[in-house]
Amino acid sequence: MKGERFSFQLLKEGEHGRRGTITTPHGAVSTPAFMPVGSQGSVKALAPADLQEVGTEILLCNAYHLYLRPGTEVIRNGGGLHRFMGWEGPILTDSGGFQIVSMSALGKVEPEGVQFRSHLDGSSHFLTPEKVVQIQEDLGSDIMMTLDDCPPYPASADEAKAAVELTTQWAKQSQGVKANNGQALFGIVQGGVYPELRSQSAHELMEIGFDGYAIGGLSLGEAKEVTFEIAEHVTALLPMDSPRYLMGMGTPEDILAGVRIGVDMFDCVLPTRCARTGVLFTSSGRLNIKHARYSTDTAPLDPACGCYTCRNFSRAYLRHLFLARELLAYRLNAVHNLFYYHSLMRDIRQALSEETMEQFVRAFVSPRGDTGDTSEDKGGETVC
């Protein structure tokens, strides 16, 4: 590790959200922040140089994926994850608890840890909370996540309570073995859709004490209103002076909603996954580049956008690349979508600083959905 130790500075807090700065051994992150997802050590179709250009300040990688392939040893021996993937900025590693259950065959939660078979080759693995910390210390990420028990939705109150208790126990074990090396460790609040269990989980984690707190186990199938009711219930409990991370969300609308209830960090595969299906985020709503209407359209994706893609290419060219399955399509689309996300975060931070969030939200909502390219436009949801 190099540079400064992890810290969080809350710059401003109001009824519409918080402005802050996270300091890590690999640099600072302005919050609210969006983290592009590079599960396997690469944000799909993008090089580190692109990420810098689109404004990425912190990446998310996945310890589960990297542990299975190429293996922790390979990365540790290669000088750690930053050097391995050529990214000098901050990295948060997810523990993989969620992926183990959702992706691997025979994923099974036991009191001592998680038993599973690799989704790649069927090999058997058993990961304890301590081992998961060790993996992330070997990777050398700036922010590590504890192993948590994230039951699938819907979970009964009994199931959710058991998951909270195991998550607390594992969080305690994780904090107990963590090296004092400048890497941060975040706890993950569970408790399903049950406010009292969320309270229990948050209080137990705060008692152990973490560098930051994540809200896990949401956006698994529950109604969107429930998601944000629960998330708001949790953020109201969490300490002011620690960063809060709403895991795996979401759409631009989700992010705005999350910011307004006091979330500082977000991650989602949406901008890069949509890029690969031809769905682009623009200042006037989603645009599906496959549509015939763009076949002769010489305008950029978004005339209001300053990204490399919009500065250099027309919708007609991007449509052509996509239909011809040219690899460049996925990259140019990803550059645009991440630039959009990071610009959104920058605008949000500015509105928070200048206390103009109400106007910002009104202006954000009004012009949207007018391309009509995706049926989800009107509801503010994107499935790509």
Place this chain on the structure above:
Amino acid sequence: MKGERFSFQLLKEGEHGRRGTITTPHGAVSTPAFMPVGSQGSVKALAPADLQEVGTEILLCNAYHLYLRPGTEVIRNGGGLHRFMGWEGPILTDSGGFQIVSMSALGKVEPEGVQFRSHLDGSSHFLTPEKVVQIQEDLGSDIMMTLDDCPPYPASADEAKAAVELTTQWAKQSQGVKANNGQALFGIVQGGVYPELRSQSAHELMEIGFDGYAIGGLSLGEAKEVTFEIAEHVTALLPMDSPRYLMGMGTPEDILAGVRIGVDMFDCVLPTRCARTGVLFTSSGRLNIKHARYSTDTAPLDPACGCYTCRNFSRAYLRHLFLARELLAYRLNAVHNLFYYHSLMRDIRQALSEETMEQFVRAFVSPRGDTGDTSEDKGGETVC
């Protein structure tokens, strides 16, 4: 069209090759030159910014592919091919005669032109030599190729003679309709493996008069010695003051051999296709990144290389990306392979200028093939 008209300046000619400069409406090209292939209006996995960075001076695109998709109208209405694909440098468009026979269903050569069905949707098309010029004028390429009759190998002397005669007739028609707008038009020498037919073809084309001369119909299955015997037979006939283009070749070894018989221009899909199969060109031979031996190798692909890939990433990371099928793999590999090709051309040009080609060739051959990664290494051939 903008800028200067097409011209060729021969700077130096010796027994080991020629140094020259091609001037086009979109800038100058130092020869001998290698043209990366962007058949569908994109060099696979690379953006124009990458091409500039790896040293590309001129691109090859394919009129056949672009005529079928997105269609000539789309590109013309979008301001021409340069603007459409965001590439401001020179572009050569291949006519597609070769692709029509090799890729399309029911490709059939008739005296008036070529009848074929699209490989994309089965639609019927008939292209005359005049139409092929028109397509390329609509695309606005800097160098256009005439439609030629390129029979598959092996062709009998009778078949080859008929192809020469039709190629000459079409070349005459092409030159007859070409606009006087600064775009260059190259004729294509045919004649199979028959020196006397090659002579006939070259002389007939020279009588019509073209801005440059291509050698087509080689590397179709004949022995490598035959390829270069025929190519040398042709270059010896062609005018000194016009550029010579050996179509569709080749390996670094092919290029060296071509330069030594007086070829000025090359194109090949090899560097970008190999990139997508994990075969990398290095100063000590081919390297297959899939090999287990690279799984923990922290060295760059080629310690002697200064490309973005070699400056930032290890073999272990590149192997990981390739095995994980990350899109970034294809791009980083393509960046490296094209950088290698363009560096090779730069070194060749320098050796020609300084009259050190003999030493250069000796030094080039000696360290090669030592990785043993591909069975073809020893023979100097790469199939990727």
